[in-house]
Structures are given as structure tokens and as C-alpha cells.
Amino acid sequence: MKTQVCIIGGGPSGLLLSQLLHLKGVDTILLEKHSREHVLSRIRAGVLEHGFAALMREAECGERMDREGEIHEGFFIAHDGKLDRVDLHKYSGGSSVVVYGQTELTRDLYEARERMKGQVIHNVEDVTLHDLKSDAPFVTYRDGDKIVRIDCDYVIGADGFHGVSRKSIPKDVLREYEKVYPFGWLGVLSRTKPVSPELIYAKHERGFALCSLRSQVLSRYYIQVPLSDTVDEWSDAAFWEELKRRLPSEVSAKLVTGPSIEKSIAPLRSFVAEPMRYGRLFLAGDAAHIVPPTGARGLNSAASDIYYLYHALIDHYRKNDDAGLDAYSQKALARVWKAQRFSWWMTTLLHSFPSNIPYDNKLQETDLAYLLSSERALGSLAENYVGLPF
Ligand code: APR
Ligand code: PHB
Numbered sequence: 001m002k003t004q005v006c007i008i009g010g011g012p013s014g015l016l017l018s019q020l021l022h023l024k025g026v027d028t029i030l031l032e033k034h035s036r037e038h039v040l041s042r043i044r045a046g047v048l049e050h051g052f053a054a055l056m057r058e059a060e061c062g063e064r065m066d067r068e069g070e071i072h073e074g075f076f077i078a079h080d081g082k083l084d085r086v087d088l089h090k091y092s093g094g095s096s097v098v099v100y101g102q103t104e105l106t107r108d109l110y111e112a113r114e115r116m117k118g119q120v121i122h123n124v125e126d127v128t129l130h131d132l133k134s135d136a137p138f139v140t141y142r143d144g145d146k147i148v149r150i151d152c153d154y155v156i157g158a159d160g161f162h163g164v165s166r167k168s169i170p171k172d173v174l175r176e177y178e179k180v181y182p183f184g185w186l187g188v189l190s191r192t193k194p195v196s197p198e199l200i201y202a203k204h205e206r207g208f209a210l211c212s213l214r215s216q217v218l219s220r221y222y223i224q225v226p227l228s229d230t231v232d233e234w235s236d237a238a239f240w241e242e243l244k245r246r247l248p249s250e251v252s253a254k255l256v257t258g259p260s261i262e263k264s265i266a267p268l269r270s271f272v273a274e275p276m277r278y279g280r281l282f283l284a285g286d287a288a289h290i291v292p293p294t295g296a297r298g299l300n301s302a303a304s305d306i307y308y309l310y311h312a313l314i315d316h317y318r319k320n321d322d323a324g325l326d327a328y329s330q331k332a333l334a335r336v337w338k339a340q341r342f343s344w345w346m347t348t349l350l351h352s353f354p355s356n357i358p359y360d361n362k363l364q365e366t367d368l369a370y371l372l373s374s375e376r377a378l379g380s381l382a383e384n385y386v387g388l389p390f
Contacts, residue, residue: 001029001105001148001150001151002029002061002150002151002152002221002244002259002376003028003029003119003150003151003152003202003376004021004026004027004028004137004152004153004154004157004317005017005018005021005027005028005029005040005152005153005154005155005313006028006029006031006150006152006154006155007028007029007030007031007089007115007156007158007160008031008127008129008139008156008163008164008165009031009032009033009036009157009158009159009160009165009285009287009377010030010031010036010039010108010120011039011106011112011123011159011160011161011284011285011286011288011302012102012105012299012302012303013158013284013285013286013302013306014030014032014156014158014159014285015030015106015109015110015120015363016028016055016056016059016061016303017156017284017306017309017310018107018118018120018202018308019053019059019060019061019109019112019113019116019118019307020055020059020115020310021057021298021310021313021314022058022080022113022116022118023058023059023060023116023324024318025237025313025317026313026314026316026317027383028118028119029119029121029150030118030119030120030121031121031124031139031141031146031150032115032120032121032122032123033123033124033125033126033286034125035122035123035125036110036122039106039110040103040106040107040110041259041314042103043101043103043187043189043220043262043264043297044055044101044102044103044298044299045102045296046099046100046101046102046212046213046214046220046363047097047098047099047125047296047299047300048065048069048097048098048099048100048105048211048300048303048305048388049097049200049300049385049386049387050096050097050098050387051253051259051300051303051304051389051390052098052299052300052303052387053065053066053069054197055106055303055306056108056308059109060112061105061108061112064099064104064108065100065104065105065108068100068214068215068228069098069099069100069350070098070099070102070350071096071097071098072088072097072098072099072198073087073088073096073198074086074087074088074089074281075088075197075198075199075200075201076196076198076199076201077200077201077202077203077350077368077372077386078200078201078202078203078204078209078247078248078251079202079203079204079368081248081249082247082248083200083251084252084372085198086378086381086384086385087378087382088382088386089139089333090382090384091239091375091381091382091383092381092383092385092386093383093384095114095355095383095387096386096387097296097385097386097387099199099212099213101214101300102276106373107200112152113258114338115116116365117356118375121141122349123140124141124341125141125143126140126141126142126302127139127141127159128140128141128168129155129157129164129165129281129310130271132155132168132278132280132281133278133279133280133349134279134280134388135280136151136152136195137151137153137154137155137247137279137280137281138151138152139152139155143258146216146248148305148310149383150272151294153280154181154279154280154281154282155280155282156265156283156284156290156371157281157282157283157287157288157329158263158283158284158285158287158302158307159287160266160285160286160287161271161286161287161290163214163286163287164284165281165283166273166287166288168281169273169276169278169281170278170349173275173278174272174273174275174278175273175287176271176272176273176274177270177271177273177274178269178270178271178272178363179269179270179271179344180267180268180269181267181268181292181351182217182226182354182355183207183225183226183227183229183267183268183352183354184224184225184226184227184265184266184267184268185208185210185220185222185223185224185225185227185268185293185370186223186224186229186231186234186239186263186264186265187220187221187222187262187263187265188220188221188222188236188258188260188262188263189214189218189219189220189240189257189260189261189262189263190218190219190221190237190259190260190261191217191218191219191258191259192218192219192241192257193217193219193253193256193260194206194209194211194212194218194219195219195247195251195254195256196207196211196251199212199213199246200251201246201294201346201350202246202350203349203350203351203368204245204246204247204350205248206242206245206352207209207223207225207246207248207351207352208222208223208224208294209221209223209224209243209246209247210221210222210349211243211247211251215316219256221243222293222381223239223243223246223303224351224352225265226354229265230265231263231264231265231302234260234263234332234333236260236263238254239260239263240257243255250304263355266293268292268293268294268347269290269291269292269319270290270291270343270344270348271289271290272288272289272333272336272337272340273287273288273289274329274333275303275327275329275330276288276328276334277307277325277329282309282325282328282329283305284305284309284332285301285305285306286298286302288300288305288332288336288342289339291339291340291343292343292344292349293377294345294347294351295339295342295344295345295346295347295384295385296347296385297299297339297342297343299337300339300387301335301336304332305332305336305337307390308324308328308331308332308390309328309332311324312324312327312328313325336389337387338384338388339384339388342384342385346381347361348364348365348367349364349371
């Protein structure tokens with residue numbers, strides 16, 4: 001087989017890029033390790049910055065997002081038994097975010113790819129990248145007993161943190177930066193009315209908690225837990241009780257509980273791989289970087305990679321101009337690191353760190369008090385949360 005751009009990974013990054021390129025007449029083949037059902041069974045984050053929402057519309061995939069997603073102009077920070085609202089709209093100069101689940105967004109992208117007869121190949125095994133430093137790279141995969149070869153101009157590694165693309169870059173070329181936090185988030189999805197129309201990020205001495213939502217009938221809640229905890233140790237009743245303890249009483253009194261329809265623990269980790277290009281291979285999204293979920297940057301950082309790559313590839317094919325491709329790694333990483341900084345800051349501000357000495361806790365309290373008393377500090381929070389410009 002032959003294509004212009006071979007994309008590895010059918011998560012939001014790979015799907016969005018293939019859809020955008022297709023609309024501009026660039027041919028792609030997308031290879032996904034799992035079935036579509038498997039990809040759509042993963043529960044991930046749900047806050048989209050306005051730039052991402054605009055990209056979804058450009059990809060002709062924004063209709064349901066605009067109909068069913070909710071525009072949020074603020075969120076709450078709970079601390080010391082009270083709630084403070086962060087007015088994103090005011091402090092970001094009129095911006096907002098869209099609350100729309102990643103699962104739904106991925107479903108919309110798959111449906112668009114299907115509608116346009118895009119080539120998306122599922123259940124591929126042993127994907128291997130070849131000759132990335134040459135002008136004629138190719139990708140192979142196994143389909144049963146058969147090895148299939150795809151010749152292409154470029155390979156896009158959008159295969160997530162555990163994918164094969166990053167691992168195809170020689171160790172002496174790649175530099176990896178990592179920070180592992182000493183806790184995880186236990187998340188519960190439940191068919192209950194959300195406790196608050198806007199998200200609540202709660203700082204509490206027992207640990208962080210987050211009240212989020214997917215719709216007015218579907219809630220998503222999280223609590224910080226030690227890494228040694230397992231899902232089996234947390235009954236639904238124990239989860240709700242612990243969540244209530246970490247929320248101000250005016251909130252916990254209103255909390256509607258119900259059976260969990262999904263429950264999982266995700267460790268918190270920051271990771272960046274540099275550079276994001278190796279010859280004809282370009283990394284995008286989780287394949288190159290991940291963040292703790294606190295600042296809702298994961299999916300949004302993937303979106304800015306796709307924005308840069310999309311424009312760079314179009315310049316290459318339409319104008320024979322490779323400046324965008326040559327600048328991709330540097331440009332993408334500059335924004336990635338800002339998202340890393342913001343996620344680290346928000347995580348540090350709101351979580352309980354087991355190794356903190358009393359001095360650290362005082363600094364953390366002061367950081368929060370300063371934030372809530374300074375319009376400029378709130379402005380910094382707001383501009384990062386709604387998304388820095390691409
Ligand atoms: N071959 C083909 N596909 C692969 C391979 C492989 N060797 N390894 C992994 N994949 C697939 C995974 O099955 C997955 O569907 O690549 C896809 C990567 O998708 P994501 O992990 O969702 O990564 P990405 O598309 O970059 O999405 C960005 O933002 O909210 C965050 O972490 C969250 O997934 C989210 C991310
Ligand atoms: C979510 O709804 O899953 C969610 C929202 C905001 C975050 C993290 C996760 O910061």
C-alpha cells in the first residue's frame with residue numbers, strides 16, 4: 001500500500017490529524033492497535049480549550065460538540081470549608097472552555113472518518129517503523145500471518161504513551177524528562193446529577209478531590225489516593241463518603257450518589273520526550289508528552305501538536321514549503337512545556353504531598369491565598385486554563 005501520511009494510533013490525535021488532512025486532499029492511512037469499541041470504552045478527560053473546539057469545527061466534527069457540550073465560563077476552588085469561583089471569562093479576556101467528554105469527541109472523529117471513507121485499519125499487530133531517516137520511509141504491520149507494508153512520505157507517531165513510535169527513535173537521540181507524583185486519582189463515573197454546574201477543584205488535608213461532569217445526568221468525580229491503593233479496596237460507599245469529607249459541607253449536603261458505572265485509578269505523571277521529530281517521523285500527543293490531569297491539559301496539548309503538524313504538512317504539500325515541518329519540534333515543545341508547567345503548578349497547589357514538611361504546607365496555603373487575592377494571578381490561571389494561543 002502507498003499513502004502520503006501514515007498515522008500510527010487512532011486516539012484523538014491521530015484521528016483529528018487524518019480528518020483535517022483528508023479535507024485538504026492529503027491522503028492518509030491510520031493504523032490502530034485495538035478495535036474501535038475498545039478505544040471508545042476508555043474514559044478520559046472532558047475539558048476542551050476554545051482552540052481545540054475550533055479545530056474540531058474545522059475538521060467538520062464540531063456539530064454534536066456544539067449541541068451537547070457545555071460552555072463553562074468558570075470553575076470553583078474549594079478550600080477551608082468554602083468555595084471560591086474563578087471567573088475564567090472575566091480573567092481570560094472573554095474566553096471559556098467546552099465540557100465535552102473525550103470519548104464522545106473520539107466517537108465523532110471515528111464517524112467522520114467513516115463518512116468520508118478514510119482508511120482506518122484496526123487490530124493491527126507488530127507495527128514497525130522503517131527507514132525513518134531516508135526519503136522513503138515505510139511502516140509494516142502484521143495481519144494474521146501476513147506482513148503488510150505501507151510506503152509513505154511521512155510517519156506520524158500518535159500512538160499514545162505506550163506506543164511504538166517514540167521507541168523507534170534511537171536512545172542516543174531521544175531525551176526523556178519525567179516526574180512521577182506519589183499519588184493517583186481514583187475516578188468514578190455515575191449516572192447522577194452533577195453536584196455543581198461548574199467544576200469544583202477541592203484542596204483538603206485528606207487529599208485533593210474534583211467534581212466534574214459529562215452532562216447534566218452524568219457525573220465524574222475523583223479523589224487523590226496513595227499509589228498503593230487498588231480499585232477493589234474502594235467500594236462505592238467508601239468512595240462517596242471520602243469525597244464528601246473533602247468537600248465543603250454546603251456541597252457535600254447536595255451530593256447525589258449512585259452506583260459507579262466506571263471506577264479506575266490513574267497514577268499522576270509528567271513526561272516529555274525531546275525532540276518530537278526524527279527524520280520523517282513526527283510525534284504528537286501522548287506519544288511525546290503526558291501531564292497529570294489537574295489542569296485539564298492532556299488532550300489540549302495533543303491538540304496544539306496537531307494544529308502545528310496539520311499546517312506544516314499542508315504547507316509542504318501545497319507550497320513545497322518545509323519551514324513548518326523543520327520548526328515543528330521546537331514550536332510544539334515550547335507550548336508543551338508551558339502546559340507541563342501549568343499542570344505541575346496546579347497539581348502542587350491543590351494536592352496533599354506525603355513528604356511535605358510544615359513549611360511546605362504554609363507555602364502551599366500562601367500560594368492559594370495569593371492566587372485568590374490577586375487579579376493578575378487569577379489572570380495567569382485563567383489564560384493557561386482556557387489555553388495559551390497556538
Ligand atoms: N500501533 C498502533 N496503534 C497503537 C499502538 C501501536 N503499536 N500503540 C498504541 N496505539 C494506539 C492506542 O490503542 C490508542 O488508541 O494509539 C492510540 C493513542 O491514543 P491516546 O492514548 O488517546 O493518545 P492521543 O491520541 O495522543 O490522545 C491524547 O489526551 O486526555 C489526554 O491522555 C489523554 O488520550 C488522551 C490524550
Ligand atoms: C474530567 O472531567 O475527567 C476532568 C476534568 C478536569 C480535569 C481533569 C479531569 O482537570
